[in-house]
Amino acid sequence: MDNDTEMKRLLFCVFAACAVLASCNKDEEIGVPAARKPVITLDSETAVYKVKAGRDLTISPSYENADDAQYAWTIDGRVVGRGPSYTFRSETTGRVFVGLSVTTAAGSASEELRIDVVELEIPAVSLAGADEGFMVLAGKPLELKPLVAETSLPTTYSWRVDGTEVSAEKDYVFMQEQSGEYTLRFEARNEDGEDAVEFGVRVSTADEMPFSWTFDRTEYNLSSGRAIRLSPLDIESTLDALYTWTIDGEQVQQSSDPAFVFDRTEQGTYAVAVVMTNALMSVEQTLTVHVCPPEGRYYRAKTAASSADCDRVCEFLPAPGQFVNEGYTAATMEEACAVAEKLLAAGSYVSLGGFGGSIVVGFDHSIDNSGGDYDFAVEGNSFESSSEPGIVWVMQDENGDGLPNDTWYELKGSEWGKPETVQDYAVTYYKPASEGMDVQWTDNRGGTGTIDHLAFHEQAYYPAWVEAESYTLRGTRLEARNYDQSGDGTYWILPPYDWGYADNYSSVDRLTNRPNSTAAANANRFRISDAVRFDGQPANLRYVDFVKIQTGINAKCGWLGEASTEVLGVYDCRVSKR
Structure with a gap:
């Protein structure tokens, strides 16, 4: 290799080295590393934190290149902290978004994080x-x-x-x-x-032990020519009790039997009293009985303008249940009735909750007793494996005031009079300490239990318009026949009853034989001629003005929850074109 070539190579290397040095020294001095921006690493991989209301949460990120840094923690644009860590506390639940910025001479870095403030888990x-x-x-x-x-x-x-x-x-x-x-x-x-x-x-x-008794009401209305049974209920600690009944001060019965049949026919208002006497005490209760004009005085004939469907909800008092309070708000009985009216008008269902829950509807005319044919129908949503029977009651407007405050008569169904059917069954429901808890109940036969709160129905199950800490529902209870067909709790069956009940997949009184697998509106038909008195004898009503449907079993089916009668409508069969 000649000297000229060697010299050229040497010069090329010198020029290349100078070029590299010049490039490296463009922004900083040779041998001094570049300053780097700060880096934030949160102590939560998801940038989401959870803390309970009233408790402190300290967030402590780690930092790189943060010498002489300035920190700023912000909520809604307001600076709430100036240190590398931040302690958060809130007394109210909800989501809070927090910003964090770190600034040095070399630049800034920022992060946004979320804090979920949740309720304390106090064991109510x-x-x-x-x-x-x-x-x-x-x-x-x-x-x-x-x-x-x-x-x-x-x-x-x-x-x-x-x-x-x-x-x-x-x-x-x-x-x-x-x-x-x-x-x-x-x-x-x-x-x-x-x-x-x-x-x-x-x-x-x-x-x-103190004596106690209750009365379902203290004022009664009945048409002249009829009779009603008056009796205290839920009697406790009577010992050798003797019951003395008087009408307007005149003794009419004295017996160890607490019940008395009132059958005065003369129109007017009567003061009826019963005195319980035993070796320890004497207790009295006064009742008022109005004997009204004979049947037919307040009959309202149908016209060409009459509606087949019920035109108002007079009372709506469900038992606690998974569909109670769901999708609606009601703080009073009046508001609850308005809600039920809207649901029925829209073709939706009204759930009556557990045993005893009821709805009372009225019509713009009196519904006639045909003498044996079906007179009116109640729509439910029963299907082949799901019958949630509702007991049906009827009433005439005996005092003519347009209100359902007269005498109820039960429509006899297939289970009437059977040993397993319980008359005068009462359940008391107790308001739970918090919305997500089961609802406890006791009955008048020594039973106890709960309406279970299910995870997929989060609202309170106790009716919002019931202010009392407990309330009692009373009626006829049918034998519960529900069972777990799967054996592992996944598939429950609620078999039908032969005839005479709402929301019941009956082969006798349903309007259709379709399986109704979609749980659509599905009517059962009823005869006024099946109405019975307190003693089981025919009531012989020529017509009725009010209908009450009441959940007739006290049962629950695992993950499906309580058995509850659903009502989608009530209508006069001879006015309806269905």
Whole structure:
């Protein structure tokens, strides 16, 4: 290689090196690294944080290139923090969006994150009957089974009797040999808080147990020529009771039988009183009975303009249930009736909830008794494997005031008079401590249970327009025949009853033989001639003005929830073109 060629190579290398050095030194001095922008790494991969209301949440990101940095945490454009970490707290639930920016001489970096503020998981407590307290015979057990709202947190329990802890289990059996008044307290506690219920228990000997009775109402209307049975209900601790009945001060019956049949025919208002007397006390209840004009005085004949369908909802009082309060709001009985009217007018269903829930409808004319043919129909949504029978009652407007405040007559169905059919069955429902809890109930035959709150119906199940802490529904209960066909709780069957009930897949009184697999409107037909008196004898009504449908079974079907009669319409068969 000659010297000239070697020199050219050397010069090329020098020029290349200078070019590289010149390029590297364009923005910074040779040997000094470039300043880098800050980098934020949140301590949540999703940038979503969750905190309970009233609790602190500290967010502590990690940073790179953040020497001498300035920090800014913002909510809705307002600066709420100036440090590398931020502690958040809110007393109200909801979503909050937080901005974070970090600034140095080399530039800025920013992130947006979300904070979900959720409710505390306090274990709400509910115990049926605690508001009134309990009474129990000395030496007899009192089983106490409170409901405690489920949470994701470990929960502990404590029972105290007169301040002394007696149990750490959720359920407790109280029993005392010594009569007297006792104060019981149940507490449920977790890390989020606690809830408690405190109540009294009166322990008595047999002769100390207080007498009690109830009356479904204190004022009655009936047409002249008819009779009604008057009787106290849910009688407790009568001992050797004697019942004395008087009409306008004149004694008409004295017996150990509490019931009295009133059959005066002369029109007018009567003061009827019953006095219960036993070895310990005497208790009186006064009733008012109005004997109205004979049947037919307030009959309203249909005209060419008469509507086949019911034209108003007079009362709507469901039992608690998964469809109660769903999709509508009602704070009073008047508002609840308006809601039910709109649902029926739209062809939608009105759910009556568990046992005893009812709806009362009226018409713009009296519905005639044909003497044996079907007179009116009630639309439900029964199908082959789902019958939720509703007992049907009818009433004449006996006093002519346009209100359903007269005498109800039950329509006899296929189950009437059977041993498993219970007349005068009553269930008391208790308002739960929180919306998401089961609704407890007790009945007048010593039974207890719950209307289970299902995850896919989140609203409160207790009717919003019932202000009382408990309410009682009374009627006829049919035998529950529902069963789990699958054996693993996935497929429940509610078999039909032969005839005489609403929302019932009957082969006798349905208007169609279609399977109705889509649970569409599906009518059952009824005869006014099936109306019976209190003693089971025919009521012989020429016509009716009001119809009541009432859930007739007390049953639930696992994940499907409670059995509840649904009503989609009520109409006069001889006016309807259906």
